[in-house]
Amino acid sequence: MSSPVIAVIVLFISLGYFFVGIRVTSGLAPNGMRYQSRPHYSGLFAALLAFLPSSFLLIVLSIGDDLVFQQLALNFVPETVSTTEDYKEIIVLAQIENVVNGINFGEQPEWVYQAAEAWQGWLSTSSILKTGSVIGLCLVGGFYGFLKLGPDFRSRNAVERIILLILASSSAIAILTTIGIVFSVVFESLRFFALVPVKEFLFGLTWNPQFEGAERAGSGQMGIATYGSVPLFVGTLLISVVALSVAVPVGLFSAIYLSEYASSRVRSIIKPLLEMLAGVPTVVYGFFAALTVAPFIRSMGMTVGLDVASESALAAGLVMGIMIIPFVSSLSDDVINAVPQALRDAAYGLGSTKSEAIRKVVLPAALPGVVASVLLAVSRAVGETMIVVMAAGLAANLSFNPLDAVTTVTSQIVTILVGDQEFESAKTLSAFALALTLIVITLGLNFGSLQIVKKYREQYE
Amino acid sequence: MSEPRKGIILPQVAVSRVNASLARRRASERRFRTYGRIAIGIALAFLFTLFVSIFTKGIPGFFQYYVTLEVVIDREKIDPAGDLSVQSLYDGDARGIIRSALYDATGAKGRSGRKAAGKLISLGAEQRLRQAILDNPSLLGKKVAMKFALDDDVDSFLRGYISRAVPEKDRRIDDTQIEFIEKLQRLQLISYDFSDYLIFGSASRDPEIAGIKGAFIGSMLTLAICLLLAFPMGVATAVYLEEFAPKNRITEIIEININNLAAVPSVVFGILGLAVFIAMFGMPRSIPLIGGVVLALMTLPTIIISSRAAIRAVPPSIRDAALGVGASKLQTVMHHVLPLAMPGMLTGTIIGMAQALGETAPLLMIGMVAFIVDIPGSVTDPGTVLPVQIFMWADFAERMFIHKTSAAIIVLLVFLIFMNAVAIFIRSRLERRW
Numbered sequence: 001m002s003s004p005v006i007a008v009i010v011l012f013i014s015l016g017y018f019f020v021g022i023r024v025t026s027g028l029a030p031n032g033m034r035y036q037s038r039p040h041y042s043g044l045f046a047a048l049l050a051f052l053p054s055s056f057l058l059i060v061l062s063i064g065d066d067l068v069f070q071q072l073a074l075n076f077v078p079e080t081v082s083t084t085e086d087y088k089e090i091i092v093l094a095q096i097e098n099v100v101n102g103i104n105f106g107e108q109p110e111w112v113y114q115a116a117e118a119w120q121g122w123l124s125t126s127s128i129l130k131t132g133s134v135i136g137l138c139l140v141g142g143f144y145g146f147l148k149l150g151p152d153f154r155s156r157n158a159v160e161r162i163i164l165l166i167l168a169s170s171s172a173i174a175i176l177t178t179i180g181i182v183f184s185v186v187f188e189s190l191r192f193f194a195l196v197p198v199k200e201f202l203f204g205l206t207w208n209p210q211f212e213g214a215e216r217a218g219s220g221q222m223g224i225a226t227y228g229s230v231p232l233f234v235g236t237l238l239i240s241v242v243a244l245s246v247a248v249p250v251g252l253f254s255a256i257y258l259s260e261y262a263s264s265r266v267r268s269i270i271k272p273l274l275e276m277l278a279g280v281p282t283v284v285y286g287f288f289a290a291l292t293v294a295p296f297i298r299s300m301g302m303t304v305g306l307d308v309a310s311e312s313a314l315a316a317g318l319v320m321g322i323m324i325i326p327f328v329s330s331l332s333d334d335v336i337n338a339v340p341q342a343l344r345d346a347a348y349g350l351g352s353t354k355s356e357a358i359r360k361v362v363l364p365a366a367l368p369g370v371v372a373s374v375l376l377a378v379s380r381a382v383g384e385t386m387i388v389v390m391a392a393g394l395a396a397n398l399s400f401n402p403l404d405a406v407t408t409v410t411s412q413i414v415t416i417l418v419g420d421q422e423f424e425s426a427k428t429l430s431a432f433a434l435a436l437t438l439i440v441i442t443l444g445l446n447f448g449s450l451q452i453v454k455k456y457r458e459q460y461e
Numbered sequence: 462m463s464e465p466r467k468g469i470i471l472p473q474v475a476v477s478r479v480n481a482s483l484a485r486r487r488a489s490e491r492r493f494r495t496y497g498r499i500a501i502g503i504a505l506a507f508l509f510t511l512f513v514s515i516f517t518k519g520i521p522g523f524f525q526y527y528v529t530l531e532v533v534i535d536r537e538k539i540d541p542a543g544d545l546s547v548q549s550l551y552d553g554d555a556r557g558i559i560r561s562a563l564y565d566a567t568g569a570k571g572r573s574g575r576k577a578a579g580k581l582i583s584l585g586a587e588q589r590l591r592q593a594i595l596d597n598p599s600l601l602g603k604k605v606a607m608k609f610a611l612d613d614d615v616d617s618f619l620r621g622y623i624s625r626a627v628p629e630k631d632r633r634i635d636d637t638q639i640e641f642i643e644k645l646q647r648l649q650l651i652s653y654d655f656s657d658y659l660i661f662g663s664a665s666r667d668p669e670i671a672g673i674k675g676a677f678i679g680s681m682l683t684l685a686i687c688l689l690l691a692f693p694m695g696v697a698t699a700v701y702l703e704e705f706a707p708k709n710r711i712t713e714i715i716e717i718n719i720n721n722l723a724a725v726p727s728v729v730f731g732i733l734g735l736a737v738f739i740a741m742f743g744m745p746r747s748i749p750l751i752g753g754v755v756l757a758l759m760t761l762p763t764i765i766i767s768s769r770a771a772i773r774a775v776p777p778s779i780r781d782a783a784l785g786v787g788a789s790k791l792q793t794v795m796h797h798v799l800p801l802a803m804p805g806m807l808t809g810t811i812i813g814m815a816q817a818l819g820e821t822a823p824l825l826m827i828g829m830v831a832f833i834v835d836i837p838g839s840v841t842d843p844g845t846v847l848p849v850q851i852f853m854w855a856d857f858a859e860r861m862f863i864h865k866t867s868a869a870i871i872v873l874l875v876f877l878i879f880m881n882a883v884a885i886f887i888r889s890r891l892e893r894r895w
Contacts (some may be wrong), residue, residue, distance in 0.1 A: 066743055089869035095745075160791045166707035167701035168765060170694045174719045174765070177758050184736030250500045257497025274504055279877060281819025283848045284515065284870050289854045291863065292514045322507045329504070351479070353486050375722075383726025385822035390855060410728050410822070417735060418825050435732050439725060 016048035016225025017142035029151035034313025037156040045155040050142030078114035188432035204228015207396035231398040235406030240381040242317025266428040278326035286390030289319035309405040311393030368456035375449035385410040522868025525656040530562040555587040566642040579638040583610040585670030613861040669860035678845030686753020695764030703772040723762035731826025746828030747843040760813035767809025771802040804891035811884040821848040
C-alpha cells in the first residue's frame with residue numbers, strides 16, 4: 001500500500017479508538033465509581049497513542065526506504081565500473097531508478113537491470129513491511145491506551161502532557177531549521193575549501209567559475225577557474241550603497257514627516273501606501289528594474305554623454321532602494337513615536353521650533369533605533385536576490401562605478417544552483433561557500449542592530 | 462551684582478537677538494517640513510510609477526488578436542481512425558484544415574504565398590480545433606466559424622510595434638504577410654479580444670498561447686502545503702513559548718533562533734531545500750511539496766512572531782478567571798486564550814502567506830524554474846509557481862511576452878492585495894482591543 005493510503009487507515013483506526021474510548025468511559029465504571037476525567041479525554045488518550053507513534057513510524061519509513069535501497073543497489077555495481085575515474089554514485093542511482101520507474105533511455109548494462117529488478121523486489125517487500133508495521137503499531141498503541149482507561153486513570157492529565165510535548169517539539173522546528181541551514185551550508189563549504197584555499201576565496205580579485213573542477217590546474221582549453229569573491233562583494237556593496245542612498249533619506253524624512261507633522265488622517269492614508277512598497281513581490285521589482293528603470297537610466301546617460309551599461313548597478317540599486325523604503329520608514333516611525341512627548345514639550349518650552357526639537361532632541365533620542373532600522377535595511381539589501389538576478393547581470397566586474405554592470409553574491413548563488421548540478425564540482429560548491437558568507441553577514445548585521453538597540457536605548461518613564 | 466556676569470545677557474538683548482534670528486529659524490522650519498513632503502512625494506511617485514508601468518504594459522496583455530476563420534471540418538481529414546480518440550485526432554490533419562481556410566480567406570496562392578499565410582496563425586490553433594471537436598463531436602463534417610489566435614509577430618505588427626518603414630528583410634513580417642493581414646482586416650475577420658490563453662493556457666514558448674494556468678495551480682498547491690505546515694506549527698510554537706515554556710536557557714536559545722531565522726535571506730532557505738530534501742533525501746526536483754515545505758520554514762518566523770504578539774495581547778484577567786473556576790492550564794489556553802488570539806494569529810498567517818505567494822528565489826533553487834507544460838495534478842507532480850513563471854517570461858525576448866508578463870504580474874498583485882485586504886479586514890473587525 002502507498003503511504004497516503006496507510007495514513008488514511010491510521011487516521012480511521014485512531015478515530016475508532018477515540019469513539020470507543022468515549023463510549024466505554026461514559027457513565028459510571030463497572031464498579032460503580034465515576035471516571036476521573038471527562039469521556040472525550042479518555043477517547044483522545046487512546047486515539048493519540050494509536051496515532052502518534054504509528055504516523056511517526058510511517059514518516060520515517062517512507063523517507064528512509066529510498067535511502068536504504070540506494071545503498072543496497074550500489075552493491076550491484078561491478079568493481080570494473082566503480083573503480084573508473086568518472087564514476088558517480090548519483091548518476092548510477094539515477095540510471096537504476098529510471099529503469100525501476102519504467103523510463104528507459106536506450107540500452108543499459110546488464111547489472112543496471114539486475115539492480116532494478118532487485119529494487120522492485122525490495123519495493124514490494126518494504127511495502128508489505130511498512131503496511132504491517134505501521135498499522136500494527138497503530139492497533140497495538142491504541143489498544144494499550146484503551147487498556148489503561150479505568151476509573152482511576154487520569155486521562156486528562158495524560159492527554160495534556162502529550163499535547164504539551166507536541167507544542168514543545170513544534171518549537172524545536174525552528175532549531176532544526178537553523179541546524180539544517182548551518183549543516184547544509186557548512187559541510188558543502190568545507191568541501192569547497194578543500195578544493196579552493198580560503199585565502200583565494202576571500203581575497204581573490206577575479207571570479208570565473210568553470211564547471212570542470214578538475215581543470216583547475218589549467219588545461220588551457222577550459223580556461224582556469226578562479227574563485228576570488230571580492231568582485232561579488234564589491235558588487236553587493238555597490239548596489240547596497242546605491243539602494244541605501246535612496247532608501248535612508250526618503251525613508252527617514254517620510255517617517256519624520258508622518259510622525260511629527262502629518263495629521264492622523266494623512267498618516268492613515270500614506271502609511272499603508274508606503275507599506276504597499278514592501279508587499280510588492282521582488283520579482284515584480286526585478287521586472288520593473290530590467291524593463292523600465294534600466295533603459296530609462298541608459299537613455300538618460302546617453303543624453304548627457306555617459307556610457308551606461310544596460311544592466312547597471314544604478315538601476316538595480318535604485319529599485320532595491322524603493323523596495324526597502326518601507327523598512328526604514330516604518331521602523332524609524334515606531335522609534336520616533338516611542339520618544340516621549342515630554343521631551344518635545346520641554347524643547348518647545350525652551351522656545352525651539354518644531355524642526356529644532358526634532359533635530360536636536362527627538363532624533364538624537366531615537367538614533368539607536370534609527371541606526372538599527374538602517375542596519376536591518378542593509379541586511380535586506382544584501383540578501384535580496386530577484387532584483388539583482390534580473391537587473392544587475394552576471395558580469396563579475398571589480399568596479400566601484402555604479403554605471404557599470406556588476407554581479408552580487410545572491411545572483412551568483414542563483415545562477416550556479418539553478419538547474420541540474422553535480423555536487424562534486426567546485427563550481428556548485430562555491431555557491432554554498434557564498435551562501436555561508438551571506439548568512440554570516442546578514443546575521444552579523446541583525447545581531448549588530450539588536451546590540452545597538454539594547455546598549456543605547458534610553459529608558460524613559 | 463550691578464555688572465552682568467559673563468554669559469548672561471539682558472532680556473532686551475535676548476529678545477532682540479531672538480527676533481533677529483526668527484526669520485532664519487522659521488525658514489529652516491519650512492525647509493525641514495518641505496524635505497519631509499518631498500520624501501513622501503518621492504516614495505509615492507515611485508509607487509505610482511511602478512503601478513502605472515506595470516498596468517500600462519499589463520492591461521494590453523489581457524487581450525490579443527484573433528482571426529475568425531470558416532473551417533470546413535472534414536471527417537476523414539481530422540479523424541482518420543474515425544473513433545474520435547485523442548491519438549486519431551493527432552494523426553489527423555488539423556493544420557491542413559485550418560491552413561486551407563486561411564488560404565481561402567487571404568487568397569494566398571503559390572508556394573511562397575501559402576508559406577507566408579501559414580505563418581500568420583498560431584501553432585496553438587490546431588490544438589484548439591482538436592479540443593473543439595473532442596468537446597463537441599457534432600461539429601464533424603460541418604463548416605464552422607472559429608476564432609484562432611494570431612502569431613505573436615502578427616500581434617506585434619497589429620499593435621504597431623513593427624513599423625512598415627523598416628526594410629522588409631529586417632522585419633519579422635514580410636510584405637506579403639502585411640498584405641494578407643490588411644485583407645483579413647478589410648474582411649473584418651481580425652478581432653482584438655480578451656485573451657483566454659492567458660488564463661487557461663499553460664506554459665509555452667509561443668507567447669500568443671502561453672498562459673498562467675499551470676503556474677497558478679502550482680502556486681495554489683505550494684501555498685496549501687505551506688499553510689498546512691506553517692499555521693499549526695507556528696501557532697503551536699507561539700502557544701508553547703508564550704504560555705508554557707519555562708524561563709530557561711533553552712527557551713532563550715529558541716527565541717533567539719526564531720528572530721535570526723526571520724533575518725536569513727530567502728535564497729538561503731532554497732539552499733536548505735536543495736541540500737536537505739533533494740540532495741540528501743533524494744526527492745524529485747520542481748515539486749510543489751518541497752516548495753511548500755521550504756516556504757513554510759521561511760514564513761514560520763513571521764507567523765510565530767505575530768501569533769506571540771496576539772497571545773500577549775490577551776489580558777491576564779481572562780486566564781485568571783478561567784484558572785479560578787478550575788480549568789487546567791491547557792484548558793485555559795485552548796478554550797479562552799487561543800480563540801481570543803485567533804484573529805491576530807490569522808492576520809499574521811495571511812501576511813505570511815502573501816509573502817510566500819510572492820516569493821521566487823528559494824523556489825528557483827529547488828528547480829521549480831523548469832519548463833513544465835503539464836498542469837500539476839498533485840503536490841508531487843512537477844510544477845512551477847506564478848512568480849517563477851513571471852521570472853521566466855521576463856527573460857524571453859518576444860515583444861508579446863512583455864505584455865503577458867505584466868498581465869501575470871497584475872494577476873499576482875490582485876491576489877496579494879486581496880489577501881492583505883482580508884488581513885486588514887480581520888484586524889479591524891474581529892480583533893478585540895482590551
